[in-house]
Amino acid sequence: MSAYRGTTLRRRSSPTTTSDASTALPTDTGGPHDQPSGASMPLGPPCTAQQSTQQIACSQRPGIATSSDYFLSPSLLLVSPLHVAGEGNTTSTFQAIRDRAPDWSLRSDPDTGQVMLTSPDDATTISYHMLASGPVPRWTAAHTGPRPWTATFSCNTPRELPHALLAPLTQLPSHPLTDTDPLKDLAEDLYNAGWKRTAYGTRTVYLSADRLCILAHTPHEETAWQIATQTPRSDGSERWNLSLSHDAPPQLARSVIRTLVRDEPVMRRLREIPHPLRQYAVTAPLAEFRGPRKPPEPPAPPPSPSR
Secondary structure (H helix, E strand, O other): OOHHHHOOOOOOOOOOOOOOOOOOOOOOOOOOOOOOOOOOOOOOOOOOOOOOOEEEOOOOOOOOOOOOOHHHOOOEEEEOOOHOOOOOOOHHHHHHHHHHHOOEEEEEEEOOOOOEOOOOOOOEEEEOOOOOOOOOOOOOEEOOOOOOEEEEEOOOOOHHHHHHHHHOOOOHHHHHHOOHHHHHHHHHHHOOOOOEEEEOOEEEEEEEEOOOOEEEOOOOOOOOEEEEOOOOOOOOOOEEEEEOOOOOHHHHHHHHHHHOOOOEEEEEEEHHHOOOHOOOOEEEEEEHHOOOOOOOOOOOOOOOOOO
Protein backbone atom coordinates (compact mmCIF):
# COMPACT_ATOMS: atom_id res chain seq x y z
CA MET A 1 0.00 0.00 0.00
CA SER A 2 2.84 2.37 0.85
CA ALA A 3 4.22 2.23 -2.70
CA TYR A 4 1.09 3.87 -4.06
CA ARG A 5 0.03 6.18 -1.24
CA GLY A 6 -1.29 9.48 -2.50
CA THR A 7 -2.53 8.25 -5.85
CA THR A 8 -6.16 9.27 -6.16
CA LEU A 9 -8.76 8.25 -8.68
CA ARG A 10 -12.01 10.04 -9.35
CA ARG A 11 -15.40 8.49 -9.88
CA ARG A 12 -17.17 9.59 -13.02
CA SER A 13 -20.34 11.55 -12.23
CA SER A 14 -22.17 10.84 -15.49
CA PRO A 15 -21.74 8.81 -18.65
CA THR A 16 -20.58 11.90 -20.58
CA THR A 17 -18.63 13.95 -18.06
CA THR A 18 -15.75 13.18 -15.74
CA SER A 19 -13.94 15.08 -13.03
CA ASP A 20 -10.55 13.89 -14.28
CA ALA A 21 -9.86 13.46 -17.96
CA SER A 22 -7.09 10.95 -17.23
CA THR A 23 -9.58 8.44 -15.83
CA ALA A 24 -12.17 8.67 -18.59
CA LEU A 25 -12.99 5.41 -20.32
CA PRO A 26 -12.63 5.22 -24.10
CA THR A 27 -15.34 3.85 -26.32
CA ASP A 28 -15.52 0.05 -26.47
CA THR A 29 -17.79 -2.50 -28.06
CA GLY A 30 -18.47 -4.50 -24.92
CA GLY A 31 -17.38 -7.94 -23.88
CA PRO A 32 -18.44 -11.55 -24.27
CA HIS A 33 -20.29 -11.63 -20.96
CA ASP A 34 -22.76 -8.77 -21.58
CA GLN A 35 -25.90 -10.91 -21.34
CA PRO A 36 -28.93 -10.91 -19.03
CA SER A 37 -28.37 -12.64 -15.71
CA GLY A 38 -31.91 -13.21 -14.51
CA ALA A 39 -34.03 -11.38 -11.98
CA SER A 40 -32.41 -9.31 -9.29
CA MET A 41 -33.60 -7.54 -6.16
CA PRO A 42 -34.96 -3.96 -6.47
CA LEU A 43 -32.68 -1.22 -5.19
CA GLY A 44 -32.99 2.45 -4.46
CA PRO A 45 -31.62 5.15 -6.78
CA PRO A 46 -27.84 5.09 -7.22
CA CYS A 47 -25.50 7.85 -6.12
CA THR A 48 -24.89 9.85 -9.28
CA ALA A 49 -23.60 13.04 -7.64
CA GLN A 50 -19.90 13.83 -7.47
CA GLN A 51 -18.19 11.19 -5.31
CA SER A 52 -15.21 11.80 -3.05
CA THR A 53 -11.87 10.55 -4.33
CA GLN A 54 -10.61 7.22 -3.13
CA GLN A 55 -7.13 5.81 -2.65
CA ILE A 56 -6.58 2.32 -4.02
CA ALA A 57 -3.56 0.10 -4.38
CA CYS A 58 -2.50 -2.40 -7.00
CA SER A 59 -3.41 -5.70 -5.40
CA GLN A 60 -4.44 -8.74 -7.40
CA ARG A 61 -6.99 -10.96 -5.72
CA PRO A 62 -5.19 -13.97 -4.25
CA GLY A 63 -5.57 -17.26 -6.03
CA ILE A 64 -6.80 -15.89 -9.34
CA ALA A 65 -4.56 -17.29 -12.05
CA THR A 66 -4.07 -15.01 -15.03
CA SER A 67 -1.98 -15.49 -18.16
CA SER A 68 0.86 -13.13 -19.04
CA ASP A 69 -1.12 -11.94 -22.08
CA TYR A 70 -3.73 -10.54 -19.70
CA PHE A 71 -1.16 -8.29 -18.00
CA LEU A 72 0.22 -7.11 -21.35
CA SER A 73 -3.18 -5.88 -22.55
CA PRO A 74 -3.02 -2.12 -23.21
CA SER A 75 -6.60 -1.75 -21.98
CA LEU A 76 -5.99 -3.43 -18.61
CA LEU A 77 -7.46 -1.35 -15.79
CA LEU A 78 -7.78 -1.39 -12.04
CA VAL A 79 -11.47 -1.20 -11.16
CA SER A 80 -13.43 -0.69 -7.95
CA PRO A 81 -15.81 -1.31 -6.31
CA LEU A 82 -16.02 -4.99 -7.09
CA HIS A 83 -19.76 -5.14 -7.74
CA VAL A 84 -19.46 -2.88 -10.82
CA ALA A 85 -16.26 -4.44 -12.21
CA GLY A 86 -17.90 -6.99 -14.49
CA GLU A 87 -17.39 -10.73 -14.65
CA GLY A 88 -13.81 -10.97 -15.87
CA ASN A 89 -11.99 -14.07 -17.10
CA THR A 90 -13.88 -16.98 -15.52
CA THR A 91 -11.87 -19.75 -17.17
CA SER A 92 -8.76 -18.76 -15.21
CA THR A 93 -10.86 -18.74 -12.05
CA PHE A 94 -11.98 -22.31 -12.68
CA GLN A 95 -8.38 -23.37 -13.24
CA ALA A 96 -7.38 -21.77 -9.93
CA ILE A 97 -10.14 -23.74 -8.16
CA ARG A 98 -9.13 -26.93 -9.97
CA ASP A 99 -5.53 -26.50 -8.84
CA ARG A 100 -6.67 -26.44 -5.22
CA ALA A 101 -8.56 -29.72 -5.57
CA PRO A 102 -6.23 -32.19 -7.31
CA ASP A 103 -8.05 -35.17 -5.77
CA TRP A 104 -11.49 -34.07 -7.03
CA SER A 105 -12.71 -35.85 -10.15
CA LEU A 106 -13.30 -33.83 -13.32
CA ARG A 107 -16.04 -34.35 -15.90
CA SER A 108 -16.94 -32.18 -18.86
CA ASP A 109 -19.55 -31.92 -21.59
CA PRO A 110 -18.13 -30.31 -24.76
CA ASP A 111 -21.62 -29.82 -26.22
CA THR A 112 -22.87 -27.63 -23.37
CA GLY A 113 -19.54 -26.22 -22.18
CA GLN A 114 -20.22 -27.48 -18.65
CA VAL A 115 -17.40 -28.71 -16.43
CA MET A 116 -18.00 -30.43 -13.09
CA LEU A 117 -15.72 -31.17 -10.15
CA THR A 118 -16.79 -33.82 -7.64
CA SER A 119 -15.32 -34.39 -4.19
CA PRO A 120 -13.72 -37.76 -3.35
CA ASP A 121 -16.73 -38.74 -1.20
CA ASP A 122 -19.19 -37.71 -3.98
CA ALA A 123 -20.97 -35.42 -1.52
CA THR A 124 -20.02 -32.06 -3.07
CA THR A 125 -20.02 -30.89 -6.67
CA ILE A 126 -18.87 -27.67 -8.33
CA SER A 127 -20.31 -26.94 -11.76
CA TYR A 128 -18.90 -24.31 -14.14
CA HIS A 129 -21.06 -23.49 -17.16
CA MET A 130 -18.73 -21.77 -19.61
CA LEU A 131 -21.42 -21.09 -22.25
CA ALA A 132 -24.19 -20.06 -19.86
CA SER A 133 -26.35 -17.05 -20.67
CA GLY A 134 -29.51 -15.43 -19.40
CA PRO A 135 -30.89 -16.99 -16.20
CA VAL A 136 -28.67 -20.11 -16.45
CA PRO A 137 -26.12 -19.95 -13.56
CA ARG A 138 -22.46 -19.64 -14.45
CA TRP A 139 -21.44 -21.44 -11.25
CA THR A 140 -23.28 -23.90 -9.02
CA ALA A 141 -22.12 -25.70 -5.88
CA ALA A 142 -24.17 -28.41 -4.18
CA HIS A 143 -23.65 -30.57 -1.12
CA THR A 144 -25.67 -33.67 -0.21
CA GLY A 145 -25.97 -35.43 3.11
CA PRO A 146 -27.72 -34.75 6.42
CA ARG A 147 -27.60 -30.96 5.86
CA PRO A 148 -27.66 -30.38 2.10
CA TRP A 149 -27.06 -26.92 0.70
CA THR A 150 -26.57 -25.15 -2.64
CA ALA A 151 -24.94 -21.98 -3.93
CA THR A 152 -25.50 -20.36 -7.34
CA PHE A 153 -23.81 -17.49 -9.17
CA SER A 154 -25.43 -15.96 -12.23
CA CYS A 155 -23.67 -14.78 -15.35
CA ASN A 156 -21.93 -11.41 -14.86
CA THR A 157 -21.06 -12.17 -11.21
CA PRO A 158 -17.52 -10.85 -10.64
CA ARG A 159 -15.23 -13.84 -10.78
CA GLU A 160 -13.67 -13.04 -7.41
CA LEU A 161 -16.94 -13.95 -5.62
CA PRO A 162 -17.33 -17.55 -6.85
CA HIS A 163 -13.62 -17.99 -6.22
CA ALA A 164 -14.08 -16.75 -2.65
CA LEU A 165 -16.64 -19.49 -2.02
CA LEU A 166 -15.50 -22.36 -4.20
CA ALA A 167 -11.75 -22.32 -3.54
CA PRO A 168 -12.07 -22.77 0.26
CA LEU A 169 -14.91 -25.25 -0.32
CA THR A 170 -12.39 -27.74 -1.66
CA GLN A 171 -10.57 -27.61 1.70
CA LEU A 172 -13.57 -27.87 4.03
CA PRO A 173 -14.42 -31.05 5.97
CA SER A 174 -17.46 -33.03 4.86
CA HIS A 175 -19.57 -31.67 7.74
CA PRO A 176 -18.41 -28.10 8.56
CA LEU A 177 -19.81 -26.22 11.54
CA THR A 178 -22.84 -23.98 10.93
CA ASP A 179 -23.25 -22.24 14.29
CA THR A 180 -21.82 -18.78 13.63
CA ASP A 181 -23.28 -15.67 12.00
CA PRO A 182 -20.98 -14.09 9.37
CA LEU A 183 -22.80 -10.74 9.60
CA LYS A 184 -21.81 -10.35 13.24
CA ASP A 185 -18.19 -11.00 12.35
CA LEU A 186 -18.25 -8.65 9.35
CA ALA A 187 -20.44 -5.82 10.69
CA GLU A 188 -17.44 -3.52 11.09
CA ASP A 189 -16.15 -4.33 7.59
CA LEU A 190 -19.54 -3.52 6.07
CA TYR A 191 -19.82 -0.28 8.07
CA ASN A 192 -16.32 0.87 7.10
CA ALA A 193 -17.11 0.18 3.43
CA GLY A 194 -20.18 2.44 3.63
CA TRP A 195 -22.87 -0.25 3.51
CA LYS A 196 -26.09 0.79 5.27
CA ARG A 197 -27.93 -1.71 7.45
CA THR A 198 -31.71 -2.09 7.73
CA ALA A 199 -33.62 -4.79 9.62
CA TYR A 200 -37.10 -6.06 8.71
CA GLY A 201 -38.04 -8.53 11.43
CA THR A 202 -35.65 -11.46 11.02
CA ARG A 203 -34.46 -10.15 7.64
CA THR A 204 -31.27 -8.04 7.56
CA VAL A 205 -30.45 -5.98 4.49
CA TYR A 206 -27.25 -4.10 3.65
CA LEU A 207 -27.15 -1.56 0.81
CA SER A 208 -23.87 -0.49 -0.78
CA ALA A 209 -22.77 3.14 -0.61
CA ASP A 210 -23.60 3.68 -4.30
CA ARG A 211 -26.99 1.90 -3.89
CA LEU A 212 -26.22 -0.48 -6.72
CA CYS A 213 -25.70 -3.67 -4.69
CA ILE A 214 -27.79 -5.27 -1.96
CA LEU A 215 -26.97 -8.03 0.50
CA ALA A 216 -29.91 -9.73 2.23
CA HIS A 217 -29.86 -12.36 4.96
CA THR A 218 -33.01 -14.21 5.98
CA PRO A 219 -31.73 -16.98 8.25
CA HIS A 220 -34.98 -18.92 8.56
CA GLU A 221 -35.73 -19.16 4.83
CA GLU A 222 -34.39 -21.81 2.48
CA THR A 223 -32.51 -19.19 0.45
CA ALA A 224 -30.83 -17.54 3.39
CA TRP A 225 -28.28 -15.39 1.56
CA GLN A 226 -28.83 -13.21 -1.51
CA ILE A 227 -26.58 -10.63 -3.14
CA ALA A 228 -27.77 -8.79 -6.25
CA THR A 229 -27.23 -5.68 -8.34
CA GLN A 230 -29.45 -3.44 -10.40
CA THR A 231 -28.59 -0.45 -12.55
CA PRO A 232 -31.26 2.14 -13.39
CA ARG A 233 -31.97 3.18 -16.96
CA SER A 234 -30.46 0.03 -18.45
CA ASP A 235 -31.74 -3.16 -20.08
CA GLY A 236 -30.47 -5.26 -17.17
CA SER A 237 -27.83 -7.08 -19.20
CA GLU A 238 -25.16 -6.18 -16.64
CA ARG A 239 -27.04 -7.41 -13.56
CA TRP A 240 -25.88 -10.34 -11.50
CA ASN A 241 -27.03 -12.21 -8.42
CA LEU A 242 -25.88 -15.01 -6.16
CA SER A 243 -27.59 -17.06 -3.49
CA LEU A 244 -26.70 -19.50 -0.73
CA SER A 245 -29.17 -21.82 0.93
CA HIS A 246 -29.84 -22.01 4.65
CA ASP A 247 -27.31 -24.70 5.61
CA ALA A 248 -24.41 -23.36 3.56
CA PRO A 249 -21.28 -23.28 5.76
CA PRO A 250 -20.87 -19.85 7.37
CA GLN A 251 -17.17 -19.89 6.47
CA LEU A 252 -18.16 -19.70 2.81
CA ALA A 253 -20.70 -16.90 3.25
CA ARG A 254 -18.14 -14.97 5.28
CA SER A 255 -15.51 -15.39 2.56
CA VAL A 256 -17.88 -14.09 -0.14
CA ILE A 257 -18.99 -11.04 1.87
CA ARG A 258 -15.46 -10.14 2.90
CA THR A 259 -14.36 -10.26 -0.74
CA LEU A 260 -17.35 -8.17 -1.84
CA VAL A 261 -16.64 -5.27 0.54
CA ARG A 262 -12.85 -5.38 0.45
CA ASP A 263 -11.39 -1.97 -0.43
CA GLU A 264 -9.08 -3.19 -3.18
CA PRO A 265 -9.33 -2.80 -6.95
CA VAL A 266 -9.48 -5.74 -9.33
CA MET A 267 -7.98 -6.06 -12.78
CA ARG A 268 -10.17 -6.00 -15.86
CA ARG A 269 -9.80 -5.38 -19.55
CA LEU A 270 -11.90 -2.46 -20.69
CA ARG A 271 -14.26 -4.68 -22.68
CA GLU A 272 -14.99 -6.73 -19.54
CA ILE A 273 -16.64 -3.77 -17.78
CA PRO A 274 -20.31 -3.60 -18.90
CA HIS A 275 -21.24 -0.26 -20.48
CA PRO A 276 -24.01 0.61 -17.96
CA LEU A 277 -21.57 0.18 -15.04
CA ARG A 278 -18.70 2.28 -16.33
CA GLN A 279 -20.12 5.56 -15.06
CA TYR A 280 -20.13 4.16 -11.49
CA ALA A 281 -16.66 2.59 -11.51
CA VAL A 282 -13.41 4.02 -10.19
CA THR A 283 -10.75 3.14 -12.76
CA ALA A 284 -7.09 3.71 -13.52
CA PRO A 285 -4.67 2.19 -16.03
CA LEU A 286 -2.61 -0.56 -14.47
CA ALA A 287 0.54 1.11 -15.80
CA GLU A 288 0.14 3.87 -13.20
CA PHE A 289 0.68 1.30 -10.42
CA ARG A 290 3.68 -0.57 -11.75
CA GLY A 291 6.10 1.54 -9.75
CA PRO A 292 9.03 3.68 -10.86
CA ARG A 293 10.95 2.48 -13.86
CA LYS A 294 14.71 2.06 -13.82
CA PRO A 295 16.57 4.83 -15.65
CA PRO A 296 17.97 3.80 -19.01
CA GLU A 297 21.51 2.46 -19.06
CA PRO A 298 24.08 5.01 -20.21
CA PRO A 299 25.45 4.42 -23.69
CA ALA A 300 28.60 2.38 -23.93
CA PRO A 301 31.77 4.45 -24.39
CA PRO A 302 33.21 4.51 -27.89
CA PRO A 303 36.05 2.07 -28.53
CA SER A 304 39.57 3.42 -28.12
CA PRO A 305 41.24 4.30 -31.41
CA SER A 306 43.74 1.70 -32.47
CA ARG A 307 47.35 2.76 -32.66
